[in-house]
Amino acid sequence: MSKPDAAATGKTGQGARNFQQRLVVALVLAPLALAIAYLGGAVWTALVSVVAIGLYVEWLMVIGEVRAISVTVSGALALAISGVCLGFGLMDFAIVALGLGLVTTVVLASGHRSWAAAGFVYTAAAELCSVLVRADPDHGWFALVLVLLVVWASDIGGYAAGRGIGGPKLWPRVSPNKTWAGAIGGFLGSLVVSAGWAAAGAGKIVPLILVGAVLSIASQLGDLFESAVKRHFGVKDSSHIIPGHGGLLDRLDGYVAAIVLAAIFGLVRGGLDGVGRSLMVW
16 A cells, blocks of 8 residues: 655645634634724724735835835835824825825835835725725725625635635636636625625625625735736745735735725715715615
8 A cells, every 4th residue: 555645745734734824813813803993993094004004015025125214114104194194084184195105105216116106006095995995984884894704705715615626727827826716716705795794784785796796806806916916026925924824915915906996986986975885875
């Protein structure tokens, strides 16, 4: 009788340990994120701003620009100032701070100026849109949780279907592990949680399922986008700050795409003061 391949056994064991680690971390972070989202206001804005700064620093690490201290500090400072302004409801000042931060980033960056600028826009959009979606006192929390549930369901459904079913790769040149089965599984998962959130009283079931479907696609494209950036610069993980998950960019790439699209849709439909309401009320 042949012995099991040691390398395969080790790889399977490592995969199981990694999954357990990811699960434990998720069980801690997900309720914490929901609790802070429920509190909203300055507490949510503070978390969003800290995370946005972390995303910006990791982006600079990926593109090899983080050693340019002036670029790192000026961009992080602009995001922090914007966060303070958003915490006090000063949207105009927050946008001005972000605009100045973008200009400073472009001026001070040396090696990858366009990539540094893209990273600042990416993280600034994540910060601003996360606050906008949650801002509505009546519907903001429901809208934000819808986005979170869709992103999590897309991720979990994709992981489960991808590993359980396998099959043809989605885009092997960019993300070798992602499959079409995983993409479909994540999409179907998003429909289930959207329907469940509607059934819980968050809104009408058909519109929320449609919103969830669009946000799921955005989330998966955001994941592929971040993978493409890392692949371009030859980087596997943006950092190792989250055990089992990699960095903030690795974990929040889908969320950034989904929350930005949700905010844009809400702005178009309901204006600056009705972003959350426009996502939930039909």
